[in-house]
Amino acid sequence: MWKRQPASFIQAVAIIEADGSLVATDGECKQGMDIAYNGTWGYHPLLVTFANTGEPLFIANRSGNRPSHEGVIPYFERAIGLVRRAGFKKVMLRGDTDFALTSAFDRWHADNVQFIFGVDARKNLIEWANAAPSELYRELERRAEREISTRPRLRPENVKDRIVRERGFTVIRTESEELVDFEYQPTTCSRAYRVVALRKNLSIKKGEDVLIPEIRYFFYITNNTDLTCDEVVHQARARCNQENLIGQLKSGVHALHAPLNTLVANWAFMVMAALAWSIKAWVALLLPISPRWETKHGEENRRVLTMEFRTFVAAFINVPCQIVRTGRRIVYRLLAWNQWQHTFFRLLDAV
Numbered sequence: 001m002w003k004r005q006p007a008s009f010i011q012a013v014a015i016i017e018a019d020g021s022l023v024a025t026d027g028e029c030k031q032g033m034d035i036a037y038n039g040t041w042g043y044h045p046l047l048v049t050f051a052n053t054g055e056p057l058f059i060a061n062r063s064g065n066r067p068s069h070e071g072v073i074p075y076f077e078r079a080i081g082l083v084r085r086a087g088f089k090k091v092m093l094r095g096d097t098d099f100a101l102t103s104a105f106d107r108w109h110a111d112n113v114q115f116i117f118g119v120d121a122r123k124n125l126i127e128w129a130n131a132a133p134s135e136l137y138r139e140l141e142r143r144a145e146r147e148i149s150t151r152p153r154l155r156p157e158n159v160k161d162r163i164v165r166e167r168g169f170t171v172i173r174t175e176s177e178e179l180v181d182f183e184y185q186p187t188t189c190s191r192a193y194r195v196v197a198l199r200k201n202l203s204i205k206k207g208e209d210v211l212i213p214e215i216r217y218f219f220y221i222t223n224n225t226d227l228t229c230d231e232v233v234h235q236a237r238a239r240c241n242q243e244n245l246i247g248q249l250k251s252g253v254h255a256l257h258a259p260l261n262t263l264v265a266n267w268a269f270m271v272m273a274a275l276a277w278s279i280k281a282w283v284a285l286l287l288p289i290s291p292r293w294e295t296k297h298g299e300e301n302r303r304v305l306t307m308e309f310r311t312f313v314a315a316f317i318n319v320p321c322q323i324v325r326t327g328r329r330i331v332y333r334l335l336a337w338n339q340w341q342h343t344f345f346r347l348l349d350a351v
Helices: 007-011 072-085 102-110 123-131 159-166 229-252 263-286 291-305 309-317 341-350
Strands: 014-020 041-043 046-050 055-060 091-095 114-119 170-184 193-206 214-222 321-326 329-334
Touching: 014 072, 014 229, 046 072, 046 229, 055 072, 055 263, 072 091, 072 102, 091 229, 114 229, 123 170, 123 193, 123 214, 170 229, 193 229, 214 229, 229 263, 229 309, 263 291, 263 309, 263 341, 291 341, 309 341
Parallel strands: 014 091, 091 114
Antiparallel strands: 014 046, 046 055, 114 214, 170 193, 193 214, 321 329
16 A cells, blocks of 8 residues: 555655553453552553554554553564555654653664664753753744634634633643753663753743743753754654554554453453454545646545544445446435435545
8 A cells, every 4th residue: 555655655654653542441351451550450552653653663562560561672673664665765763751661762864774762860961961061952843723714713712721820720831941952861861862852941830920940851852963953852742643543443443442351352342343443544645646636635644544433434434325226237325315425436446
């Protein structure tokens, strides 16, 4: 499916992400279940996904007491081989602080694999960030909000903010975000890597009273020296889209559930059910783009790719249809219209 895409698709950076997600169960006799860090009984599957299209590449089921990153390195490397066989030349790994496995950094760097991971705000990193001269810090450039083509509407009263102030609740607000980068060599690495430090200046209010301001640090480690500090932070934050994918696999596709009686049986269920989400992604990749309607079709394809699974099922699967056998042909009569019907017919042309 990837090889059928335009050259621009393969020439982009293939972004591979990983995360763990707890799958709770009320059962008491399910083989392999265990108690997680938050007291939840169940399983803790690992998901390795392709951020470009939102496809799950690998799902590995594990007991509920296993850490998020356990066993991820072999799956990362299998995913790297998978995207490279498809033709991708540039590969990037992303993950939160649990997946900053420094023991593999040198190998990935030597293999020309980029990575951006969050790093725990340890004491030595905070000391480095504090020691950086103030003039080296620069304001984080936020991404521009979408342009409003009409006149902006009058903003209504913020009821939530008023109630919080009236009742004297503690509120933490970000006043500014500043960036600096420096070289840092983890103890398990043979070379130094780039660390981007994000300094958040926070104001803490209780009701109308302003309490003591607070500074918090967030760190990101990468071997990419071409991206600016702002781009590194935005890339790391873009990993939050994987949380949306996990949410769809839980509540939309119902893949991240444990209806069976063993760890391996539930693992197989998760993999098979997750293929339904991959089919949705492949539908979006299959849709042809006519040169005359390139912009319109491109936007439609993107919307199908990011569509919630329930919307996809309603628009493309659960379509009421009358089947009529006449002579030597079968006629399918669609009995209801929806806004995605023209896209559905473009899909038929493609298959």
